[in-house]
Amino acid sequence: AKDVGILAMDIYFPPTCVLQEELEIHDGVSKGKYTIGLGQDSMAFCTEVEDVISMSLTVVKSLLKNYNIDPKSIGRLEVGSETVIDKSKSIKTWLMQIFEEYGNTDIEGVDSSNACYGGTAALFNCVNWVESNSWDGRYGLVVCTDSAVYAEGPARPTGGAAAIAMLIGPNAPISFESKYKGSHMAHVYDFYKPDLASEYPVVDGKLSQTCYLMALDSCYNVFCKKYEKHEGKQFSIFDADYVVFHSPYNKLVQKSFARLYYNDFLRNCSTVDEESREKLAPYAGLSSEESYQNRDLEKASQQVAKSLYESKVQPTTLIPKQVGNMYTASLYAAFASVIHNRHETLAGQRIVMFSYGSGLTSTMFSFKIIEGQHPFSLRNIANILDLSKKLEARHVVPPKEFIEALKLMEHRYGAKDFVTSQDTSLLPAGTYFLTHVDSMYRRFYSVK
Numbered sequence: 001a002k003d004v005g006i007l008a009m010d011i012y013f014p015p016t017c018v019l020q021e022e023l024e025i026h027d028g029v030s031k032g033k034y035t036i037g038l039g040q041d042s043m044a045f046c047t048e049v050e051d052v053i054s055m056s057l058t059v060v061k062s063l064l065k066n067y068n069i070d071p072k073s074i075g076r077l078e079v080g081s082e083t084v085i086d087k088s089k090s091i092k093t094w095l096m097q098i099f100e101e102y103g104n105t106d107i108e109g110v111d112s113s114n115a116c117y118g119g120t121a122a123l124f125n126c127v128n129w130v131e132s133n134s135w136d137g138r139y140g141l142v143v144c145t146d147s148a149v150y151a152e153g154p155a156r157p158t159g160g161a162a163a164i165a166m167l168i169g170p171n172a173p174i175s176f177e178s179k180y181k182g183s184h185m186a187h188v189y190d191f192y193k194p195d196l197a198s199e200y201p202v203v204d205g206k207l208s209q210t211c212y213l214m215a216l217d218s219c220y221n222v223f224c225k226k227y228e229k230h231e232g233k234q235f236s237i238f239d240a241d242y243v244v245f246h247s248p249y250n251k252l253v254q255k256s257f258a259r260l261y262y263n264d265f266l267r268n269c270s271t272v273d274e275e276s277r278e279k280l281a282p283y284a285g286l287s288s289e290e291s292y293q294n295r296d297l298e299k300a301s302q303q304v305a306k307s308l309y310e311s312k313v314q315p316t317t318l319i320p321k322q323v324g325n326m327y328t329a330s331l332y333a334a335f336a337s338v339i340h341n342r343h344e345t346l347a348g349q350r351i352v353m354f355s356y357g358s359g360l361t362s363t364m365f366s367f368k369i370i371e372g373q374h375p376f377s378l379r380n381i382a383n384i385l386d387l388s389k390k391l392e393a394r395h396v397v398p399p400k401e402f403i404e405a406l407k408l409m410e411h412r413y414g415a416k417d418f419v420t421s422q423d424t425s426l427l428p429a430g431t432y433f434l435t436h437v438d439s440m441y442r443r444f445y446s447v448k
């Protein structure tokens with residue numbers, strides 16, 4: 001199979017959100033801390049009628065319908081998620097309901113999990129399958145679904161929720177440049193979920209920021225080396241038309257892009273202009289450890305990379321800033337944002353992706369973009385994603401309601417024998433929702 005990659009995409013995020021500026025007031029933090037300090041505008045969250053299973057059911061059903069895909073033509077289904085509802089039964093098995101109805105139970109794949117990286121692992125599994133001898137000619141389907149919620153404290157404004165579905169096959173408008181992949185995997189305790197009685201992670205926020213940047217450096221180095229080996233010339237960020245990052249919050253994305261530019265400077269890339277060289281020169285001799293803590297370097301590199309950030313990164317930030325960290329879906333929601341914003345000019349371009357999952361696992365990889373043919377064309381994907389309309393249709397709720405929803409979910413996490421309000425007034429038609437959990441912990445869903 002040639003040019004294997006993403007043929008089609010769809011996204012779902014909950015219709016309820018809180019504004020970060022209202023959350024600042026509610027939390028009693030200084031004005032601007034979440035909006036400027038973290039760079040976030042608003043945050044979506046699941047109310048008690050939605051969860052990662054309902055969102056993934058909704059998005060899969062919607063993708064199949066919108067692109068007119070026969071459920072029998074799916075041969076592999078992989079889910080990435082770090083939101084644990086069941087320690088054994090995969091989210092994939094819930095999704096099988098959609099395919100069983102059409103008599104298709106011959107579908108490989110289960111769930112992948114490692115923090116925000118599970119979606120990337122799922123995507124690689126599907127792409128590798130289509131490229132392998134075991135491929136039977138059918139499509140792969142990847143689903144990233146997460147609800148990111150944090151205990152009260154500084155991490156809480158970095159939550160979010162969404163599900164994304166991606167159809168995988170050959171001759172894709174968004175195809176992998178598999179030769180240049182660079183990974184970095186290591187053992188660290190930066191963000192993890194050891195308390196099985198709670199949905200909330202244990203987070204060492206500062207460590208997670210440093211780990212993210214270290215992983216980025218390491219992946220970028222491997223990526224560049226592989227590129228150079230194959231192409232016989234140096235890679236710099238100028239060879240990427242867009243750089244898409246896993247986006248826990250926008251400030252980290254700004255810092256990450258600046259970090260890549262600093263890497264180019266250290267690698268002596270000819271693309272780094274004279275003025276930037278002068279501004280970064282004082283930091284050339286820093287050890288890498290020192291460089292992660294140096295605030296002046298952070299400022300200087302962000303400043304020299306600013307105009308490049310505007311052109312290569314800003315168009316990727318729409319959904320992450322509006323919806324928040326969607327964990328496994330976060331990177332692909334950022335990618336969906338660039339399709340939404342730039343689909344008319346993307347053909348022929350290269351998009352570099354950076355996936356990070358705490359713990360840690362990370363990979364940098366790249367896509368080559370072509371216009372594609374209907375229904376798998378960039379224009380149609382952008383139409384179906386319909387991001388502006390989905391964002392506009394949302395309901396802003398006061399922080400108090402958000403906190404109440406979290407309290408109820410804390411109480412319900414791991415519980416049995418309850419019935420939800422079944423209040424679906426805010427959900428669009430076609431959305432799955434949780435109706436009840438019985439005395440055997442079995443979950444039941446309905447469609448609006």
Ligand code: ACO
Nearest residue numbers: 030031032033036037038154155158203205206208212248
């Ligand atoms: N106006 C403008 N900026 C402000 C204001 C203000 N009033 N107040 C604070 N800030 C800035 C700070 O200067 C800081 O910016 P800087 O990083 O450029 O210095 C930023 O806001 C954040 O404030 P801090 O006090 O440094 O950090 P805080 O204690 O609020 O925690 C953190 C932030 C660590 C990101 C926390 O939200 C967290 O732990 N989140 C979850 C972990 C996470 O997302 N890690 C990322 C990778 S791992 C993953 O994806 C889960």
